[in-house]
Amino acid sequence: MRDAGGADGSGEGAAPGPQTPRTVIEGRYELLESIGSGAMGEVWRAYDRRLRRHVAVKGLLARTAMTADTRRTAMQRARREAEALAKIEHQNVVTVHDQVETDNQVWIVMKLLEGRSLADLLRRERVLGVPRAAGIGLQILQGLRAVHQAKVLHRDVKPGNVLVRDEGLAILVDFGIASFAGANRVTKFGVPIGTPPYMAPELFAPASPGPTPASDLWALGVTLYEMAEGRLPFRGHEVWEVQENIRGTPEPPYRYSGPLAPVIQGLLAPDKDDRLDAATAESMLQEVLRDPDLPAVAPAEQPTQAAAPDFTPDPQPPGPVAVAVPDEPAGEQGGRRRGWKAGLAVVLAAVLAGGGWYLSRGDEPPGSSGNGSGGTAPAVTAAEKRWKKWRSANEVLRVGVKADQPRLSEKLEDGTFEGFDVSMALAIAEALGYERGDVQFVAVNSDNRSSMLTHLQVDLVVASYSITDQREGEVDFVGPYIYAGRTFLVRKESERYKLDSSADIKKEDVAVCTALGSTYVEHLKEEKYRIYEPQPSGYEGCVKKLLNKATDVYAVASDDILLAGHAYKRPDDVKLLEIGAGTEEYGIAMRPGDRPLKGKVCEALGQIITSGEWKTMYDEHLSVLSLPPRGAPDPPKCAT
Structure with missing residues (x-):
């Protein structure tokens, strides 16, 4: 296996380097330098003398230090790796060229990858x-x-x-x-x-x-x-x-x-x-x-080196273990190994330990009751104190809205948003004391809006968010601020199906698209419709599939207000079917336990509804849609 001659002489691509003895496997693969090692093997940069190219060759570590039993186990593992890799051809999986076994060693020859x-x-x-x-x-x-x-x-x-x-x-x-x-x-x-x-x-x-x-x-x-x-x-x-x-x-x-x-x-x-x-x-x-x-x-x-928890896996203790030791270095360990726990006590402990990202925004922890301890101060005074603290800690109000719902909430080419939901959000922000420039709109979808709230990326969500019993635990709602019915959007011209009612959709067993995380997923299952899989994260994705005649999507299921906007925008391509049974109540969502914000939002919505501002917004954005007329909901009941 040893060769004193180094690389094979004169051909183009011959391996350069000093003329020192090197390991040559089977007279073909010359090991040049070690380029990496881990718990399961060592990888060498090598030269393939036959095909005159550089390759990567992997062999077992510390072969001479192994007992007979551990050597057999290690060789079995290496054979298995070669057999496994030889089965796969994909650009995102390393390519195996060859497998060689010599002197109680298994070598795997792979494509040499730079990176x-x-x-x-x-x-x-x-x-x-x-x-x-x-x-x-x-x-x-x-x-x-x-x-x-x-x-x-x-x-x-x-x-x-x-x-x-x-x-x-x-x-x-x-x-x-x-x-x-x-x-x-x-x-x-x-x-x-x-x-x-x-x-x-x-x-x-x-x-x-x-x-x-x-x-x-x-x-x-x-x-x-x-x-x-x-x-x-x-x-x-x-x-x-x-x-x-x-x-x-x-x-x-x-x-x-x-x-x-x-x-x-x-x-x-x-x-x-x-x-x-x-x-x-x-x-x-x-x-x-x-x-x-x-x-x-x-x-x-981005977290700094000092502030961010270390991502490097913890080192394995010495001695024989069945778990592979991580390939990464064991440095930069530090003492940041605490787990995040649900509940107020541990959130506060994390804050005291230096992870003050939560309360640094002025938010009360979930479940906090503020100054609800029965003190002598009047309740309204305590509420105002909590609100002033929240407002001073939040100079910008971040509102989650959707970007793909014409007339309801849509992102324009210049990056701004417009629609009924957007006007509602701005009116609430104004009542909370925010100027237009202090409101930051963040695009959300049906699947991520609750996590955007939970993880402090937005303060409010005004995004056709239906109030349901299942959602009451994950977010707090104020509302409703508008009602919507259920309907379908279908292609206006279809060579394959004539769809004029929801009964036609079910009879023809056509694929119905709805957004991931929407209430319609369960509704369609219950009503025995065939659901298109996988569901897109937003309804714009469903509409695009509906318009693409190469897809199997022939209908989109959602709320009438939402789909009417798409029909209004594309009158030659799609049409609304009759309004079906059921009513959706849209609510303004926020994190559970965010009492200061919830109280103010509730007051603001009540003012918007009773002052006539709600009707002005409706007339501006939604009255042009082909929908049954609807009036403002009753003002919400706000806790005192």
């Missing part, structure tokens, strides 16, 4: 921002789908095993602990193999069936969270610590994820049966990347 690991990228940049994180995450997912289609499970998806090239291509590497159909899973003492912060909770459940594609998707969710938030969602020195953190705090906080949060939340569902499948996750990531209002993390908002 840095995602772990290196995160160490340097901390937070990647939503567009970049979504783009890399989508590529990892597409690679995983190819892996799973080949009946292979990666089992160690993490930033250290993703290579990011300069042009942005992300490549999934290191299949050292992969498993595939027909192979025996290698574990030690029956314990699953993997890197603790990325291991799905079901792997440790009694009578666990072992890793599944859903386990890889969990690890992708952890990786997406790292990219977007700059930290791990669940930390711990050992497997049991990570798993206890997942059980105790299944919902990590989201500060920078924005529209990525629903994707991550879906991938991090503790019950694998509730977890997003790969196809749905891919569709959601694509929707995020198509969003024209996609927010990148501004440099001023």
Whole structure:
């Protein structure tokens, strides 16, 4: 295996370097320099003498220090990695050229990839921002789908095993602990193999069936969270610590994820049966990347090295373990390992410990009752004090509105918003003491608006948000501020179907599109309509599919006000069907327990309705639509 001659002489592309003895495998692959190592192997930059090209060659670590049993286990793992990789051909998965076995060693010959690991990228940049994180995450997912289609499970998806090239291509590497159909899973003492912060909770459940594609998707969710938030969602020195953190705090906080949060939340569902499948996750990531209002993390908002929790996985303790040691360096550990807990007591503890992002905005923690302790001050005085404190801490009012609902709430080409909901939001802001320039509109959709509130990205949501019993726990409502009916939007001309009523839609069993997270998902299921999958994040996505004759979408289900705006904007292409049964009440939403804001918003809405301002807004924006006439709702009842 040793060769004193170095590279093969004279041909173009011959490996340069000093004439010192080098390892040459099978007389063909000359090992030039080590370019990386981890718990499962060492990777060399090598020269293929036969094809005159540089390649990457991976072999086992510390072969001479292994016992006979550990050597057999390590070789079995390496053979499995080569077999697993040889099954897959995808641009987001490393390519295997060859497999060679010599002297109790297995060598895997792969395409040499130039780039840095995602772990290196995160160490340097901390937070990647939503567009970049979504783009890399989508590529990892597409690679995983190819892996799973080949009946292979990666089992160690993490930033250290993703290579990011300069042009942005992300490549999934290191299949050292992969498993595939027909192979025996290698574990030690029956314990699953993997890197603790990325291991799905079901792997440790009694009578666990072992890793599944859903386990890889969990690890992708952890990786997406790292990219977007700059930290791990669940930390711990050992497997049991990570798993206890997942059980105790299944919902990590989201500060920078924005529209990525629903994707991550879906991938991090503790019950694998509730977890997003790969196809749905891919569709959601694509929707995020198509969003024209996609927010990148501004440099001023990114966590600093001193302030941000460390994203590097905790080091493994010494001694034999069945869990792979992370490839990342063990530095920068610090003491920021506390989990985020639901409830006031722990939120306050986090604030006192230095994580004062919550109350720094002047918000009261969820469930707080303010000055409700029965003191001598009159209740109105206590309420005014709470409001003044809230108002002084919030110089800008951030309002979530939709960007794709003509006449109701629409983003214009110049970046401004207009419509009935927008006018309602501005009128409320004025009553709260805000000037027009102090109101910041943020585009939301049906799927992310509650998380945008929860994670402090908006203060209010005025976005055709239907008041339902199911939503009362996740947000607080003031309203209703308008009523809407239910209806369908269909193509005006269809070569295949004649759709003049909801009965025609059901009879023809056509695909009905509705937005992800809307009340219509359950309604359509109950009424036995066929729902188009996957659901887009907004109704504009449904309308685009309806207008595209290459799709299987022939109807869109939603509220009459919302769909009437699309029919008004595209009168030659689509039409509304009759208004169906049911009424939707739109409410103004805010975080639960935000008493100072809720009280003022309630007062403001009452004034808007009783003063005649509501009718002025309705006449300006909605009276031109082909809808049954409707009047203002009753003023809301406000707590004193």
